[in-house]
Amino acid sequence: MQAPVETTTQNVLPAVFRDARILKGVAQLAFLVIVVLLMNNLSTRINTALDATNQTPNFEFLQNRAGFGIADSGDYSSSDRYIDAFRVGFVNTIRVVSLGLLATTLIGVLVGIFLLSSNFLLRTLSRAYVEVLRNTPVLLQIFAWFFVAIFALPTQQEAFAFPQEGIRSLPLLQYALSLVIILFIWQYTGGMRNPIWRTRVRQGGITIVLLVNLLGIVLVGSGSPIEFRPGIYISIKGVAIFELIPSASFGIWMVFVVIGIVAAAALWRYFGFLTESTGRPFPRTSYTMTAVIGFALLGWIIVGMRPTPSIISVVDEDDDRVVEMEYEDAFESGLLTIEQELAFTRQPLIFRPPTLDRRGRNIETGIEISPSYLAVFLGLVVYTSAFIAEIVRAGIQAVPKGQLEASRALGISQGEMLRLIILPQALRVIIPPMGNQYLNLAKNSSLAIAVAYTDIFQVTNTIINQSGQSVTGIIMIMLAYLSISLTISLGMNLVNQRFQLVTR
Secondary structure, eight states: OOOOOOOOHHHHSOGGGGOHHHHHHHHHHHHHHHHHHHHHHHHHHHHHHHHTTTOOOOSGGGGSBOOOOOTTOTTOOTTSBHHHHHHHHHHHHHHHHHHHHHHHHHHHHHHHHHTTOSOHHHHHHHHHHHHHHHTSOHHHHHHHIIIIIITTSOOGGGOEEESOSEEEEHHHHHHHHHHHHHHHHHHHGGGOSOHHHHHHHHHHHHHHHHHHHHHHHHHHOTTOEEEEOOSEEEETTEEEEOEEEEOTTHHHHHHHHHHHHHHHHHHHHHHHHHHHHHOOOOOHHHHHHHHHHHHHHHHHHHHTTSOOOSEEEEEOTTTOOEEEEEHHHHHHHTOOOHHHHHHHOSSSEEEEOOEEOTTSSSEEESEEEOHHHHHHHHHHHHHHHHHHHHHHHHHHHTSOHHHHHHHHHTTOOHHHHIIIIIHHHHHHHHHHHHHHHHHHHHHHGGGGGGGTOOOHHHHHHHHHHHHOOHHHHHHHHHHHHHHHHHHHHHHHHHHHHHHSOOOO
16 A cells, blocks of 8 residues: 655745745845835825925926025026026036045055155154044034134235246246256156166256257347246135136147147057067156157147237227227237237137236136135045055055065166056055045035035025925935946946956
8 A cells, every 4th residue: 555645845835936046036026115115105205295385396496596696606697597506516516526536646645655655754744644634524624724724814915926926037047947857857867777768868858958048048038037927826715826718729739739649649559569578668758748748839839820910909998999009019018808819819828817906805817716615625635635545555565575575676766666566566455445535535525515615515405495395406416426426436446447457
């Protein structure tokens, strides 16, 4: 007689319900459904509460008139729309974040290298910089820059001016600048291992400097005075700097600049190929910089040869009537309008120094940087650079000591060792945590509201107070910071893929 078959749960359930992958998928789907239901319930409750006060979330209000002014706004006015005000706030945030990332990287890398310096004073100062700033709240540092450092500056009438206004002799300045250039060439070529190349570069650089001095004396004349006007003003109202305005010939000059950049890239690849093939080092940086600067100067000279009108119509300041004058006389008298100067000048770029009004209180021309922007920028850069310095120090120390000993045995200079051996290997350790600090800088920029800087957070907060669209405004802020963070993450991931080790 056959024994009864024992039925188990494993035999009763279909095979599809015993598959672990399917069970995980069902669990994730159930979790997603629960989240969607909760979000839908929350959204319904929010809409019901806002409907009672006629504040239903929408984006149509962004087309309404804003009715409030914004500092650091450019062409924006109070008659523009809410969406224009939001755009101004977003651009102001990008100004802080983009320039802040560049500055904090440069300072952080330098301080990180100085932390490992053999100089006791430099190493100690760098360590104090890192420990003090890293353990101080960033908001406190922003307040210190705004209420202590900037408020200690003089008034606009007594602002610091660089360079000082006055008349100086050209040859004295030429000789001083030439001495600096010669010392730089001598110091830069000191690390070259090939004595023949070192001698050639030094002789060529000194010859060029002497020829430029001779040409300047011939064209300008010995002892000819030159009037200097300040290009930078620093006061309690911020910083006013000169501006470079593209003229009508700027496009032609840019063609030469682009050709120089293309030639520099080709030279960089060519000399890199020669170095890999022969093992001989070539000064690729010097050649590429020479190509870019050479084509830029050539384009500047060629553009400067274009003719200018002999006679031009200008407005006489005495009786406000139009008169005919020679172009050179009108230019030297300052009677040309900015439009005429941009149309007929021989220079691709026009240098316009900052000028004050008659009372000396406001800036009329030039680029003005507000105290709020300076405080936010300096606070975020200094604070974040302290963390990046520690990251760079750890990355350099992660390079095996055998690499350093081998490079010293080959007679490689300290600068070449750092540039060619240490940093390329340390970047694999430095880049991931540095990306986190970049994200922290971008998110900490919302603290700009503490010193009344008109970033995206403050502008949107004003929009919310006027329109009552709190939910829409908060969503817009979240999406703005999310887009900035995702852009930074994407860029750092691409850089990390470039420097990571490739294994099978």
